[in-house]
Amino acid sequence: MDVVARLASQSAVVIFSKSTCCMSHAIKCLFYEQGVSPAIVEIDQYMYGKDIEWALARLGCSPQVPVVFIGGKLIGTATTVMTLHLDGSLKRLLKEAGALWL
Template structure:
């Protein structure tokens, strides 16, 4: 799990994803459309992807993707991110983490 947090702290927004996951695609698109360029780890394309999935499950992500970290902090999965977007607090979090400048 330490490895997950190490990766998550290397950029303002980090998304753990799978290339075949439609919800992952929707979440990535949400960030791209706001002008955010997240670091995306496609777990199905990584040698240690299964190990990373197990770590995300231990963190409370079940299913493990998409898992979003902002400013090195685990924010949540699809429902959490969409709720933050709807109530307007996602943009503030992104600004505070240095992912948005507007």
């Protein structure tokens, strides 16, 4: 859990992802299209990837990737992020975290 908290607080937007996951790819593209450069943690290529996956599951994230943190706070999985994007809340969160200036 400490590794996830440390990584999640190192950037305004952090995405825990797997390099082979199509939903992870879609969420990363969504942030790039918003003009945000998120920190990406590819847990399948990370030394402690299994521990991170376990910690994300303990936080209630199912599936374990993609999982997004904004401003160090857990936002959730792809479904939650897409819901926030569609209702306009995602941009507000990004601005508040300093990840987006427009």
